[in-house]
Amino acid sequence: MARGSTRPTSRDVAQAAGVSQAAVSLVLGDKWRGRVSEATAERVREAARDLGYRPNLAARNLRLGRTRTVLLVVPALTTEFFAGVYTGAARVAAEHGFGVVLYPSPEGIGPARDPFASAQAALDGVIASSMAADALTAIRGEALPLVMLDSDPAGSLGAATVNLDIADGVRQVAEHLLSLGHRRFIHLAADVPSWTFEVRARELAARLAEVPGTSVRTARAPISIEGAVASAEAALSAPGARPTAVICDDDQLAAGTYKAARRLGLRIPDDLSVTGVDDLALATAMDPELTTVHLDAELFGEHGMRALLAVLEDRAPESGDIPVQLMVRSSTAPPR
Amino acid sequence: MARGSTRPTSRDVAQAAGVSQAAVSLVLGDKWRGRVSEATAERVREAARDLGYRPNLAARNLRLGRTRTVLLVVPALTTEFFAGVYTGAARVAAEHGFGVVLYPSPEGIGPARDPFASAQAALDGVIASSMAADALTAIRGEALPLVMLDSDPAGSLGAATVNLDIADGVRQVAEHLLSLGHRRFIHLAADVPSWTFEVRARELAARLAEVPGTSVRTARAPISIEGAVASAEAALSAPGARPTAVICDDDQLAAGTYKAARRLGLRIPDDLSVTGVDDLALATAMDPELTTVHLDAELFGEHGMRALLAVLEDRAPESGDIPVQLMVRSSTAPPR
């Protein structure tokens, strides 16, 4: 590979086309109308093509003081959910000439405190999801335009927020199970300090408190299939009347609950109803298929990016939570 | 948010510390030994801290002609496998002061031809996995240092390659199933033009051809759980003696096969053995747990990054495929 050969610059193109560097910049920047003749413009474009010219982004970014690049901070990268968020955000970004850089946060990658050390690219803004408080502080220190995903609107220090209407999702789950006749529940909660999970807990407790005769045991587990198994198993075998339904904070926890149920010889949905949140591919692959709250990850990412663009242009981002939808499948049935 | 206020530059720091801009650059760049007194250096560091100074990366990149940023091109982002690859690559990168930018390729994101339009950051190199030929060509056009993951060593145009020893994985699967007594197979192949899948097909065919009395039906499906169901169902219900084992190109296809088997009333592993490749979380969540080839994604990413660093430093990258390991679980048993 020709490592020594430097890439052509706009000056090289200018020389090849017999014009000044400024003319090249005008033509390729599409600002040439009325300033450069059509013939000359074509000569420039041709020279650029021949030389394989590509503008030096570092120079352009320096000159313009902006990079048209935003950072998407996601909590690890282990599920397709954030892949969807990225896809949606990147699509909207591309429509506006922006790029999206991904930063899967902590756990073993470099200095966890500092997303910006890892993202060497200079940034115009940040979309951050479910972050630890210290990482959030680091970002605020940058005073970069910021949009928070699934974050407490009241506690976001004035940053714009874009949220899924997860409270409504929880209500749908509760309604569904209550109407089937369930009264004794386990809430298998994600052991992650994040607003979106607080909402789940609060909303569920609030709704069930309205119905006399209900009880809820809360169990906690890290978000992973393996992590959920032990918690679910313990909660299911605790003394007292066994709960008839397990409400999980997400689909991975639900998958863990399936495993725990199998170990205990409980059949789903006959002995136990299970619900999740996310609607990952996993949800329809399991047997029986999982009743879960469908989240539109791509739409979520799109809204996040649109909100950031609004902030960047000093417009007010649209408000309103993104609707979610309970998908009733085969993992829920009336208790026996 | 104070959008108008511009960030402090090294000149601002210099002024605050009462030194020249060059001194600031020396101190913060850790090149000051013997050039600046300890006392002055400390004044500079303090001023930088007080002002919240952060170097402008666009300017630095322009000056140095390199970005310490590499691009990791992955085929969509739907599984945890590439999350692992990223994690490994990013860890090694961070150890060497590099950042990794992720580019989940085609399908709905901007101009699919041009990974570089999306990755606005200027790049020092590229790690590319399983790419379509045209994207590869675009990269070669850049003449950027390149490492290919899971790509034909013979056909990579001289680019360095880092590969999993997938051929060995396939041999382990074949050996396992043959020794259980299986003779009639379905090969559920990923419908993706990629070297790693060609290897699976070739190696499997080669091994089975050595054993008299074996037969293989090949079915193809896009890599997704849903996509695999129809293919698997069709292959299982085709006329002729039903195969007793389905060898899947990856775990998602295996999950689809589980669904198809359920629909057809076939029990795993009693009526049908199933194997996968990848060892995703999915594999141990399914019932029964999936016999599959474990791929160490993080190690793969680490090797990829190390190879790229070698190329960047004009060293020869180490060679040798990364070993893989068959995990025998409960989805395989002797045929009845």
Add this chain to the structure above:
DNA sequence: CGCCTAAGGTTGTACGTATAACTTCGGTTT
């Protein structure tokens, strides 16, 4: 006929950084 204007450019500069080349000065060596 001289002046104005528009077309079609060019010249010059700034963005913020890293570093090569120079300066200054107190102390040492010969």
Add this chain to the structure above:
DNA sequence: AAACCGAAGTTATACGTACAACCTTAGGCG
């Protein structure tokens, strides 16, 4: 005492781009 030297800086410059401000020429017009 002259020459030298290292420490502790400073000055100047280049990276490649975008764009404001300037220049030149030819034609139109009063």
